[in-house]
Amino acid sequence: MSSPSEAIQFQAADFVFLALMLGGSMVIGLYIAARRRQTQTREDYLLGGRHMSAIPVCLSLFATFQSAISLLGIPTEVYTHGTMILYSQLGLVLSYYLALLTVVPLMYPLRLTSVYEYLRLRYRSRLPQLVGSAMGMVTNLSYMTVALLSPALALETAVGIPLWMSIVLVGAIGTAYTSLGGMRSVIWTDVFQTAVIFAGIFTVLVKGTMDVGGPTKVWQIGLAGGRVRFDETSLDPRVRHTVWNQMVGSVFFWLAVHFNQSSVQRVMSTRAKREANRVYLLTIPIVTTYSIVMMATGLVILAYFFSLGCDPLAAGSIHNKNQLVPYFVLHALRFLPGLPGLYISTIFSGALSTLSSGINSLSANMVEDFLAGPLRHRSESAVTTITKLLVCCFGLLIIGLAYLAKEFQGPITQITYTFIGASSGPALGLFLLSGLFPQANSPGALAGLGAGFLYSVWQAVGASLFGQSNPGLPLGPTDRCVAANSTAYDLTTAGYGFTSKLPDLYTSPWSQSVTTAATTATGAGFQDRDFSLYDLSYTLNPVFGAVITVVVGLSLSLVLRPCLGEVQSPEAKLLFPFCRRFWYSDRDVLSTEMKPREKDIGRDLGEI
Incomplete structure (x- = not known):
């Protein structure tokens, strides 16, 4: 445990761990690129040749979206607001089941490269494809900027790694191996980064729990601090987290992610439809384990600093909530040089996997959606080269955006849901409208x-x-902080570890203030304030965006239908399977489904 006057910084062993992670990712990516250098086509570059198996794709999907945002955000959310975020994670799991019913059976038989090609097929027009792709690219750019910037900001103050160095290191390495190796490099480096992530989070959880005195003590402090709570069932939409808005909002947010280019591109890279289904099924237990560990880590951090008697946020040792996790790691794992570097490597791994996957999907959108016409008569090798150059361009763009947005402040989980949900919610609504209702037409869908x-x-x-x-x-x-100067404090403790007797958890002024704050958080704070849409919980933003898109889009489609004359209904295969027989006759359904099914069977037999 550090003394009050000792600066907490990275040591040589910590930098070794970080270098091994970054170097390992680079070596794996370059090795895959070298193996495929002579035979790489556009399909091989963007989709791994459509021969990937479920397990590596599953781990890649996990690493991409359970990024540095959740590594920093979930423990901080539990530390500052409590465990109601559990229902968000339950909604995430539910979204994977819904993806099995929607994304895989709709998209996989179409053999697409860009998910937005579906919109062109569905509406027989390139305009919905271009508009949808543009919105999806903006969403991905925003998400990658936050995923790259948030750990850099946290590490700058808490660890001492300069902001520019974090951004440039992750950006340059991710761009390098992605541009050279394509989807295969992205997937196999994601597998390595997933291993790093789980090694880091379990190390921190076990060591922090041992320092505090065991799981029982962690749970007791969490209860006394008002963090352990699972029963907020208020129907007031202004309450920040309830069972209902967390579950529903999370389902909509993550289902939108499953219709995102990065997700669908991985599904399309698998060698058979059954492998695509396995990707989602295998991801569910991994995501569940990860979510539980990250929530438990938030409680451990609370117990740790309570036991020290010095909250770093309250004392002013750190000034941004997003710095909490790396600050804790440097204290809790300092007993063995190198372990802080292991955990910081997990944060870099999360950012690296998100960046590499994102720029690969952005280049796919650009080539397939916007440049399909100009590149139609180009050779396969020329198109592949152009795609690689686009990867480099997007990588540089995201590095620049991340640095320009350096004034970003958290909490990052809420920022992600609020602003990225502003575009992903309507995008989900467009896909739901298109897959549920054959009456929807292009003008109505775009207006919605x-x-x-x-x-x-x-x-x-x-x-x-x-x-x-x-x-x-x-x-x-x-009360046990020692002033280092007039504005900042550092941790102190009488010895190495904690005293066995904690302050009275339930009669202390801290616990009493927690009770008052918890009452306010459940809605009492809105009693003296007129109802305002601006006060709605941020979790509902993607829900309203999707619902408004569907309702307005379907209504205008029906109103405009007579003005458009006779409009041919889409093929049954362009609707979700569970609603095809509702809108079409059995004969129409069979005639549109037989050919793709026969192709799938033939391909599967050929692989066997």
Whole structure:
């Protein structure tokens, strides 16, 4: 445990671990690229030749979306607001089951490269494809910027790694191996990074729990601090986290992610439809384990600093909530040089996997959606080279955006849901409208998308400017902090470890203030405030965006239908399987499904 006057910084062994992770990712990516250098086609580059098996694709999907945002965000969310975020993770698991019913059976038989090619097939027009792709690319750019910037900001202050160095290192390495090796390099480096992530999070959880005195003590402190709570069932949509808005909001947010280019591109890279189904089924237990560990880590961090009697946020040792996790790691794992570097490597791994996957999908969108016409008569090798150059360009763009957005402040989980949900919610609505209702036409769908997007952006911006803030539950005690100067404090403790007797958890001023704050958080704070849409929980933004897109899109499609004359209905295969027989006769359904099914069977037999 560090003394009050000792600066907590990375040691040589920590940098060794970090170098091994970054170097390992680079070596794996370059090795895969070298193996495929002579035979690489556009399909091989963007989709791994459509011969990937379920397990590596599953691990890649996990590493891409359970990124540095969740590594930093989930423990911080539990530390400051409590465990109601559990229901968000349950909604995430449910979204994987829904993806099995929607994404795989709709997209896989079409053999697409870009998910937005579906919109062209569905509406017999390139305009929905271009608009949908543009919105999807904006969403991916925003997500990757946050995923690259948030750990860099946290590590700059808490660890001492310069902001520019974190951004450039991750950006350059991810861009290098992705541009050279394509999807195969991305997937296999993601497998390695997943191993690093789990090694780091389990190490921190076990060591932190041991320091505090065991799981029982962690649980007791969490209860006394008001963090352990699972029973908020208020129907007031302004309450930040309830069972209902967490579950519903998370399902919509993550189902939108499953219709994202990065997700669908991985599904399309598998060698058979049954492998695509296995990807989602295998990801569920991995995501569940990860979510439980990250929530438990938040409780451990709370117990750790409570036991020290010095909350770093309350004392001013750190000034940004996103710095909490790396700051804790440097204290909890300092007993063995190198272990802090292991955990910081997990944060870099999360950012690296998100970046590499994102720039690969952005290049696929650009080539397949926007440059399909100009590149139609180009050779396969020329198109592949152009795709690699686009990967480099997008990598440089994201590095620049991340640095320009360096004034970003958390909490990153809420920022991600609010602003990325502003575009992903309407995008999900467009796919739901297209897959559920054959009556939807291109003008109605585009108008619905525009309405959903305008509402979501208005809601997100208005909530950030005029909505009632929720500072969270009271921070821990600072009675055992020692002033280092007039504005900052550092941790101190009488010895190496903690005393066996903690302060009275339930009669302390801290616990009493927690009770008062918890009452306010459940809705009492809105009693003296007129109802405002800006006060709605941020979790509902993607829900309203999707619903408005579907309702407006379907309504206008029906109104405009007579004006458009006779419009041919889409083929049954372009609707979700569970609603095809509702809209079409059995004969129509069979005639559109037999050919793709026969192709799939023939391909599967050929692989066997």
